[in-house]
Amino acid sequence: MTMRHCIAAVAAGWLAGSAAMADDLSVTATWLHVDLPPAPTLSNLDPVPEDLGRAGAELAIKDNQTTGSFLGHSYELQTISAPPEEALEAAKAALQGATFLVTDARAPLLQAIADMPEAEGALIFNVADPAMALRGEGCRANLFHTGISRAMWADALAQFLVQRRWSKAALIAGPRENDRALATAIERSLTKFGLKPPARKDWQVDTDLRRSASAEVPLFTQGLGDYDLLILADEANDYARYIAYNTVLPRPVGGAEGLRPVGWDRVVEQWGAAQLQSRFGDLAGRDMQNEDYAAWAALRAVGEAVTRVNSDDPAALRAFMLSDAFELAGFKGRPLSFRRWNGQLRQPVPLVHGGAVVAQAPLEGFLHQRNELDTLGLDKPESACAAYEE
Amino acid sequence: MSKRSPIMRHGAPVALAMLLATPAVADEIWITNEADDTISVIDLTSLEVSRTIPVGERPRGITFATDYSVAYVCASDSDTVQVIDPATGKVLHELPSGEDPEQFVLAPDNRHLYIANEDDAVTTVVDVQSRGVVAQINVGIEPEGMAVSPDGKVVITTSETTNMAHWINTETQEIFANTLVDSRPRHAEFAKGGAELWVSSEIGGTVTVFDTESQAELGKIRFDLPGIHPDKVQPVGFEFDGDEGLAFVALGPANHVAVVNAETYEVEDYILVGRRVWHMAFNRDHSLLVTTNGVSGDVTVVDVAARKAVKSIKVGRFPWGAAYRPVD
Numbered sequence: 001m002t003m004r005h006c007i008a009a010v011a012a013g014w015l016a017g018s019a020a021m022a023d024d025l026s027v028t029a030t031w032l033h034v035d036l037p038p039a040p041t042l043s044n045l046d047p048v049p050e051d052l053g054r055a056g057a058e059l060a061i062k063d064n065q066t067t068g069s070f071l072g073h074s075y076e077l078q079t080i081s082a083p084p085e086e087a088l089e090a091a092k093a094a095l096q097g098a099t100f101l102v103t104d105a106r107a108p109l110l111q112a113i114a115d116m117p118e119a120e121g122a123l124i125f126n127v128a129d130p131a132m133a134l135r136g137e138g139c140r141a142n143l144f145h146t147g148i149s150r151a152m153w154a155d156a157l158a159q160f161l162v163q164r165r166w167s168k169a170a171l172i173a174g175p176r177e178n179d180r181a182l183a184t185a186i187e188r189s190l191t192k193f194g195l196k197p198p199a200r201k202d203w204q205v206d207t208d209l210r211r212s213a214s215a216e217v218p219l220f221t222q223g224l225g226d227y228d229l230l231i232l233a234d235e236a237n238d239y240a241r242y243i244a245y246n247t248v249l250p251r252p253v254g255g256a257e258g259l260r261p262v263g264w265d266r267v268v269e270q271w272g273a274a275q276l277q278s279r280f281g282d283l284a285g286r287d288m289q290n291e292d293y294a295a296w297a298a299l300r301a302v303g304e305a306v307t308r309v310n311s312d313d314p315a316a317l318r319a320f321m322l323s324d325a326f327e328l329a330g331f332k333g334r335p336l337s338f339r340r341w342n343g344q345l346r347q348p349v350p351l352v353h354g355g356a357v358v359a360q361a362p363l364e365g366f367l368h369q370r371n372e373l374d375t376l377g378l379d380k381p382e383s384a385c386a387a388y389e390e
Numbered sequence: 391m392s393k394r395s396p397i398m399r400h401g402a403p404v405a406l407a408m409l410l411a412t413p414a415v416a417d418e419i420w421i422t423n424e425a426d427d428t429i430s431v432i433d434l435t436s437l438e439v440s441r442t443i444p445v446g447e448r449p450r451g452i453t454f455a456t457d458y459s460v461a462y463v464c465a466s467d468s469d470t471v472q473v474i475d476p477a478t479g480k481v482l483h484e485l486p487s488g489e490d491p492e493q494f495v496l497a498p499d500n501r502h503l504y505i506a507n508e509d510d511a512v513t514t515v516v517d518v519q520s521r522g523v524v525a526q527i528n529v530g531i532e533p534e535g536m537a538v539s540p541d542g543k544v545v546i547t548t549s550e551t552t553n554m555a556h557w558i559n560t561e562t563q564e565i566f567a568n569t570l571v572d573s574r575p576r577h578a579e580f581a582k583g584g585a586e587l588w589v590s591s592e593i594g595g596t597v598t599v600f601d602t603e604s605q606a607e608l609g610k611i612r613f614d615l616p617g618i619h620p621d622k623v624q625p626v627g628f629e630f631d632g633d634e635g636l637a638f639v640a641l642g643p644a645n646h647v648a649v650v651n652a653e654t655y656e657v658e659d660y661i662l663v664g665r666r667v668w669h670m671a672f673n674r675d676h677s678l679l680v681t682t683n684g685v686s687g688d689v690t691v692v693d694v695a696a697r698k699a700v701k702s703i704k705v706g707r708f709p710w711g712a713a714y715r716p717v718d
Contacts, residue, residue: 071568
């Protein structure tokens with residue numbers, strides 16, 4: 001598997017107009033996939049693509065390569081897939097040859113990678129773990145986050161509720177640890193935006209919902225009282241897909257199903273996004289998903305910094321990426337940038353359903369003294385991250 | 391296509407009424423409706439839509455031949471440039487365009503069309519007489535903005551994701567320089583007889599001015615609208631008035647057009663127009679400016695001297711390009 005998908009570092013012979021540019025630069029990045037079996041779900045309708053994340057990284061390298069060809073900069077991606085017990089060693093080996101590591105590793109492995117001596121001075125990008133702790137007390141100075149956090153996810157949903165004046169939310173929390181963490185994030189966001197705590201039930205049904213949803217779900221949702229939106233905390237979309245239209249009250253669902261906050265989704269097409277979608281589709285033969293977008297954004301951020309700084313020195317690139325001068329055109333209608341207090345990529349969060357974008361947070365009217373995007377996720381005073389300077 | 395009503399498609403009743411009411415012919419502005427696959431023709435005397443012309447899929451860039459004998463339209467999703475008879479609205483023939491043509495510029499020789507192929511990172515050069523592809527030039531990702539110098543010697547392609555203006559020598563059809571601009575360049579125009587090149591950057595929120603001779607940056611124009619978050623100030627299309635003393639810059643979702651002094655690069659004014667303003671065209675004496683408003687599905691007619699919007703005209707969905715046509 002190792003090095004399976006190397007992209008040629010030098011493009012075809014059309015390096016035009018680079019004569020006047022400075023010294024040639026060669027940038028190598030690594031995509032590290034940690035091969036964990038996906039959480040078991042009742043339905044197999046949405047299998048996790050084998051190249052999830054990696055395809056986004058490959059597209060970013062291609063994008064960077066095109067730009068770099070005019071500047072004498074070249075980009076290369078090495079891709080590694082390793083089981084969890086071997087991932088640390090794999091990361092160590094990769095970091096010896098490449099200072100930029102994009103990975104779908106999750107905490108605590110992710111922090112262990114960032115803490116290795118080999119990772120000092122490297123730039124590591126988290127594309128898959130939405131944990132708030134990674135943006136808070138568990139942050140690392142060499143660890144950036146280009147996927148959205150649970151806090152951003154939940155804040156987007158809460159802003160929607162406030163804007164629509166849907167003042168009452170109900171919540172079903174899945175049984176897994178990550179679902180509980182998401183439920184906590186939802187409760188936090190509702191409080192943050194002045195909404196009442198939701199009526200909450202923890203999911204306990206263990207029958208095969210493919211057959212029994214119409215019998216089980218009305219009963220289960222009876223105890224929630226009246227509400228405007230039923231939020232489903234179910235990151236693997238295990239039970240959530242069986243809830244809509246089976247609730248005892250005729251109310252919409254949101255969260256894992258229905259109205260979904262996303263980092264990216266195939267229905268995002270405004271702001272030139274259709275072009276990114278089509279480039280990705282040509283490359284990967286499937287729709288672009290959250291982790292693909294996060295990996296794309298990570299390596300595009302590196303490429304943008306290399307282009308502007310004209311250097312491959314990670315310290316110089318890190319400083320530039322955290323400066324006011326950095327802006328990434330991320331096809332979401334606003335320039336994206338990194339939070340100086342925890343390395344999170346600021347970005348709008350589309351709220352989508354199966355066929356279209358419903359709204360895009362930050363929603364109109366949610367203001368912030370620094371940047372409206374900071375109404376989503378851990379703002380500076382809320383983040384307990386000490387590893388970043390600001 | 392079934393989504394268009396037959397009446398809108400041919401515009402016959404409207405056109406007939408116009409003919410009866412105003413026997414004198416009027417100048418026009420043609421608007422491409424990206425999501426309706428039509429062109430709305432604005433009659434500049436009545437300020438009404440006089441004709442709706444069906445064209446290929448996802449029409450965006452539009453321009454007329456230098457003698458106005460034909461109109462060229464980028465039908466992006468049909469992967470073609472359509473050549474249209476301006477009098478009848480009939481598609482005469484199609485030109486090879488490369489994949490996904492978005493925007494183009496016609497060289498002063500009235501013969502060479504430089505087309506940005508958005509999905510392909512290529513600029514295609516087409517000879518409109520022989521109807522053949524003369525050259526394809528590799529450019530950055532998502533080429534869009536196209537400009538040609540008044541002497542026809544230099545063509546510019548800007549690429550949205552590569553964030554560059556690519557300078558093409560039209561004699562060799564090769565790139566001779568690349569200049570970085572702020573994020574997501576959208577539109578380019580030569581100014582002051584070709585001495586300057588202006589490039590707008592949508593996400594960067596700026597317009598960069600270059601010296602054509604040296605390709606050095608002369609200045610950068612920024613916009614500051616009270617009450618509108620800087621992230622929403624996204625310069626896209628722009629045009630110069632007749633004597634090039636002023637530039638009018640569409641600011642996208644800020645829903646305003648900025649009036650920029652082309653000498654000092656200072657912003658003098660902001661004019662409120664429709665939602666997500668894209669491109670624009672002047673009338674004959676430059677007393678009126680018509681802007682396309684992508685989200686609100688209309689165009690705004692601006693009184694240039696008063697710097698005020700005077701009328702909104704409903705057109706099709708996602709109006710994108712605008713081109714002036716004199717009718718004598």
